[in-house]
Amino acid sequence: MTTQTADARALRDAFGAFPTGVTVVTARDQAGAPIGFTANSFTSVSLDPPLLLVCLAKTSRNFATMTGAASFAINVLSETQKDVSNTFARPVEDRFSAVKWEPGEAGSPIFSEVAAWFECAMEQVIEAGDHVILMGRITSFGNSGLNGLGYARGGYFTPILASKAVSAAAEGNIELGAVLERDGEILLLGDEVLALPDCDGREGSPTDILCDYLEQLTGLSVTIGFLYSVYEGKSDGKQHIVYRAFASDGEPRNGRFLKPDALSKARFKTSSTADIVARFAAESQLGNFGVYFGDETVGTVRSVPAKVART
Numbered sequence: 001m002t003t004q005t006a007d008a009r010a011l012r013d014a015f016g017a018f019p020t021g022v023t024v025v026t027a028r029d030q031a032g033a034p035i036g037f038t039a040n041s042f043t044s045v046s047l048d049p050p051l052l053l054v055c056l057a058k059t060s061r062n063f064a065t066m067t068g069a070a071s072f073a074i075n076v077l078s079e080t081q082k083d084v085s086n087t088f089a090r091p092v093e094d095r096f097s098a099v100k101w102e103p104g105e106a107g108s109p110i111f112s113e114v115a116a117w118f119e120c121a122m123e124q125v126i127e128a129g130d131h132v133i134l135m136g137r138i139t140s141f142g143n144s145g146l147n148g149l150g151y152a153r154g155g156y157f158t159p160i161l162a163s164k165a166v167s168a169a170a171e172g173n174i175e176l177g178a179v180l181e182r183d184g185e186i187l188l189l190g191d192e193v194l195a196l197p198d199c200d201g202r203e204g205s206p207t208d209i210l211c212d213y214l215e216q217l218t219g220l221s222v223t224i225g226f227l228y229s230v231y232e233g234k235s236d237g238k239q240h241i242v243y244r245a246f247a248s249d250g251e252p253r254n255g256r257f258l259k260p261d262a263l264s265k266a267r268f269k270t271s272s273t274a275d276i277v278a279r280f281a282a283e284s285q286l287g288n289f290g291v292y293f294g295d296e297t298v299g300t301v302r303s304v305p306a307k308v309a310r311t
């Protein structure tokens, strides 16, 4: 890894500290077929005139179509639409079969069950390093009142999960668990049979209890992130509340940091642990390689037309 690549990775991780929503940007290609990709770089820009922007990687397979489109739509995903986000971030053959949609006034696909949507005329395509900025002038929009899906540090978070955790905690008998990450690897305990670190919940702040436990277990300093999963354990009947957590450098006193995508054949303590690790592997692949910060080894680099301005 060159220093430059290492810096790009570090910069991407630092950008990821900024929590955002998640959108799918849609348009039609010249044959009228729907196209779309997941984007969290959406930003509102101006009320008068009504403008918004989103950044598109030059590695996008639909780069030429997207930058040449006369109009496009932004679908702000709601908290139950994590799968839609994943589908539109992967090179899936027919992304649109995963979602119900209807054409907006200008023809761009508007999804059902989104938190909000905006249909725009392309105002400007602005050259911006390895991305372009698509600036849109809003021609119509809708706002359902549904909660938006959140995204931070390469993972999703939702108000639903937080409220599930509150009710799980109220029922007592809770187990606090962690997907403890470092450089794309996660801490697993055990040799033959692998387990995520967890401890009994007790009176007090769950994140403080979990942090103390993880620091004692590993001897590393630990930061607790967003909630990752809340479920009732099939075998123990306990309410499991699992957080993402981040460990400092150093050899852990217990357990090993392992790459989650190399664990498809591993044996896990419970099926829920296996599910969590598999889900984490799939999602971190999207976050890391898939391919918002793709480089020329991922996808096709297409030439970018000089600044295109439309009014």
Ligand SMILES: Cc1cc2nc3c(=O)[nH]c(=O)nc-3n(C[C@H](O)[C@H](O)[C@H](O)COP(=O)(O)O)c2cc1C
Binding pocket: 022, 036, 037, 038, 039, 040, 041, 042, 055, 056, 057, 059, 060, 061, 062, 063, 085, 086, 088, 089, 090, 091, 151, 286, 287, 290, 291, 292, 299
């Ligand atoms: C949460 C999330 C946010 C993303 N945000 C962007 C973005 O703002 N701009 C972008 O070009 N790609 C972004 N991506 C990556 C694209 O969705 C991904 O590279 C997709 O495969 C591009 O599809 P395409 O090549 O068919 O255009 C994001 C991916 C995820 C999972």
